[in-house]
Structures are given as structure tokens and as C-alpha cells.
Amino acid sequence: MSWWDDGADDEDEPDYEADIRIRPNPKANRPRTKQRPAHADAVTARVLGVDRGRYSVLVDEGGPGEHEATAARARELRKQAIVTGDLVDLVGDSSGATGSLARIVRIGERTTLLRRSADDTDEVERVIVANADRMLIVVAAANPEPRVRLVDRYLVAAYDAGIEPMLVITKTDLADPEPFLANFAGLGFPVFRSGEEDMPLTEIGAALVDHRTVFVGHSGVGKSTLVNALVPSAERATGHVNEVTGRGRHTSSSTVCLHYDGEAGAGWVIDTPGVRSFGLGHVNPESILRSFTDLAAIAERCPRGCTHLAGAPDCALDEAAAAGELGEAGLARLDSLRRLLTTFAAA
Numbered sequence: 001m002s003w004w005d006d007g008a009d010d011e012d013e014p015d016y017e018a019d020i021r022i023r024p025n026p027k028a029n030r031p032r033t034k035q036r037p038a039h040a041d042a043v044t045a046r047v048l049g050v051d052r053g054r055y056s057v058l059v060d061e062g063g064p065g066e067h068e069a070t071a072a073r074a075r076e077l078r079k080q081a082i083v084t085g086d087l088v089d090l091v092g093d094s095s096g097a098t099g100s101l102a103r104i105v106r107i108g109e110r111t112t113l114l115r116r117s118a119d120d121t122d123e124v125e126r127v128i129v130a131n132a133d134r135m136l137i138v139v140a141a142a143n144p145e146p147r148v149r150l151v152d153r154y155l156v157a158a159y160d161a162g163i164e165p166m167l168v169i170t171k172t173d174l175a176d177p178e179p180f181l182a183n184f185a186g187l188g189f190p191v192f193r194s195g196e197e198d199m200p201l202t203e204i205g206a207a208l209v210d211h212r213t214v215f216v217g218h219s220g221v222g223k224s225t226l227v228n229a230l231v232p233s234a235e236r237a238t239g240h241v242n243e244v245t246g247r248g249r250h251t252s253s254s255t256v257c258l259h260y261d262g263e264a265g266a267g268w269v270i271d272t273p274g275v276r277s278f279g280l281g282h283v284n285p286e287s288i289l290r291s292f293t294d295l296a297a298i299a300e301r302c303p304r305g306c307t308h309l310a311g312a313p314d315c316a317l318d319e320a321a322a323a324g325e326l327g328e329a330g331l332a333r334l335d336s337l338r339r340l341l342t343t344f345a346a347a
């Protein structure tokens with residue numbers, strides 16, 4: 001079970017029953033059998049963005065007929081969240097011609113799903129993005145000041161969803177990023193350092209190729225600046241950090257999928273508006289541990305129900321640490337893992 005999957009939001013889950021319901025066919029003399037799957041002629045498309053009930057979608061992604069179109073959701077899907085990154089089935093006019101409007105009749109199964117905090121007061125867009133396989137966490141070395149706990153929450157959300165995390169620390173021209181980065185030394189995910197005159201676009205670009213990477217970060221960290229540099233056509237609005245509060249204005253307002261096309265290949269950037277936190281109410285410790293394959297193998301020897309936290313009785317991770325099995329890097333990794341498990345436990 002995952003933290004978005006706690007039963008509290010059942011109305012957001014795709015209703016697969018509806019997909020296979022047989023509808024009466026108005027042209028009764030045509031099909032030989034009445035048992036015809038609904039919308040057998042539907043075409044598949046990717047949701048690139050959502051704006052006031054209109055979905056901008058990409059038809060025939062990666063194929064010869066790839067083109068954008070506009071769609072609305074079918075009535076029967078009105079209670080379900082359709083989000084950026086979703087694979088959907090369309091009927092009607094999906095030509096993309098001016099004024100054309102297709103209809104979304106099905107939401108495909110999602111490989112991953114990121115949501116905002118369940119108790120977030122912003123009701124407008126609680127589900128953030130579907131089907132991302134990487135997450136680029138953007139923090140600033142200063143202005144706004146980086147916070148370990150926020151990055152931990154992003155990390156837990158990523159690990160729990162089965163999304164590979166990466167980190168970029170911006171504004172390295174304003175402060176030395178190393179003391180902050182030391183907090184994540186054991187985790188072993190890619191870390192990029194970015195300064196005003198020195199953005200690691202080739203390195204980040206290489207990590208985007210053949211992936212769907214969701215960019216997350218607190219407002220004002222320089223995420224839009226980075227997205228614009230990677231995807232010049234994006235024209236994401238950039239803001240100015242308030243000198244007094246250190247907070248940025250909310251200048252990027254909706255989640256969008258952007259096509260990255262670089263020297264090393266192509267991929268997708270999914271830009272999210274300044275997300276402050278993810279809800280981590282029901283994270284299963286095992287789903288975090290799973291991402292630490294080396295430690296997970298050792299934890300197989302733990303007693304049933306072990307929390308793997310410091311001081312947990314007979315935790316095999318402690319025994320391995322005491323026996324020198326983990327090495328220095330492994331110890332740092334264990335510390336980081338335990339901090340993440342504690343973050344979720346305290347949430």
C-alpha cells in the first residue's frame with residue numbers, strides 16, 4: 001500500500017468497472033453482437049496539461065502522427081482526477097484542428113502517482129502527476145534557505161512511489177552548498193550543482209533522456225529558470241524572491257509536461273507549481289526500504305514488524321553495523337535511511 005492509496009480518496013481512483021460496462025448501441029443493426037467493448041475505436045494520448053476543464057493531450061506519442069489536441073472529459077469520468085502525465089483514451093475529434101474537441105473516455109493504469117498532502121488546504125489540484133519515473137528535487141543553497149526536512153519529504157514521496165530521485169542545488173554563487181549536501185551523502189542519488197553563470201545543463205539533460213522527470217521545489221528556488229534553460233520553448237514565468245521574506249511569488253501556476261530535446265536525446269520534463277509538501281500519512285516503511293536494495297537485503301533477517309529505527313530490538317541493520325558489515329558509506333546510508341523513516345513516522 002502506498003501513501004496516496006489509503007482509501008481516503010476513493011473518488012479519485014479510476015473506475016475500471018465503468019470501462020467495461022456495455023452501453024446500448026443506437027445503431028443496432030450494425031454490430032453482430034451486442035457485447036461490444038465500449039469505445040473500441042478510441043485512440044491513446046498523453047495528458048500534457050490541464051486548464052479549466054480542458055486537457056491538452058499528445059496523440060500518437062513518439063509515432064509518425066504525433067500531434068497535440070484538446071479534449072474534455074466524458075461525463076462518466078467527472079469524479080475522477082485526470083492529471084498531467086496520464087495516459088488516456090480519446091473518442092471524437094482528436095485531429096487537433098482549430099476548434100476540435102475530443103472526449104476522454106478512459107484513464108490508463110498509472111505506473112506512479114504523486115499527490116499533495118491530503119490535508120493541504122488547496123483543494124484545486126491534489127493529485128500532481130501520473131507516470132513520472134524520475135524526480136528532480138530543486139533546492140537553493142540560499143535565498144530561500146534549504147531545509148533538510150523538506151528534501152526528506154520529497155525523497156520519501158519519491159521512494160515510496162517507486163520514482164528515482166535526483167537533486168539539484170541552485171544559487172551556488174550565493175552560498176557554499178556542501179554543508180547542506182552532506183546530509184544526503186549516504187543516499188547515492190545524482191546531485192547537480194547549479195550557479196547563476198554555471199548551470200549544469202548537459203549533465204541534467206543527460207539524466208532526462210528517455211525518462212519522465214517531475215521537477216519539484218519550493219517557490220523561488222530557481223526551478224523555472226532551470227526549466228527555461230533546459231526547454232527554451234517552455235517560457236515558464238520566473239519570479240523575484242522577496243528580499244524580506246526570502247519567499248518567491250507563485251509565478252508558475254499549473255503542472256505541465258514539456259518535451260526535452262537535447263544533445264543526448266529526448267525526454268519529458270514535468271514542471272509543477274511551487275509544491276510545499278507532500279502528504280506522507282500512510283507511507284509503509286518497507287516501501288522506502290525497498291529503494292535501498294543493499295540494506296533491504298540485510299533487513300530480511302529482521303524480526304517481523306521491525307521498524308528498523310535506531311534501537312529497534314534485534315534489528316539486523318544494527319547487527320550488521322556493529323559487525324562492520326556496512327563500511328563507512330553504508331553507515332552513512334543507514335543514518336539517512338533512518339532519518340527518512342523517522343520523517344515519515346513523525347508525519
Ligand SMILES: Nc1nc2c(ncn2[C@@H]2O[C@H](COP(=O)(O)OP(=O)(O)OP(=O)(O)O)[C@@H](O)[C@H]2O)c(=O)[nH]1
Binds near residue numbers: 251
Ligand atoms: N543568484 C542566483 N539567482 C538565481 C539562480 N537561479 C535562479 N535565480 C533567481 O531566483 C529567482 C527565482 O527564480 P525562479 O526560476 O522564478 O524560481 P522558481 O523556483 O521557479 O519559483 P516560482 O516560479 O515562484 O515557483 C529569480 O529572480 C531568478 O533569477 C542562481 O543560480 N543564482
Ligand SMILES: [Zn+2]
Binds near residue numbers: 303306308314316
Ligand atoms: Zn530492522
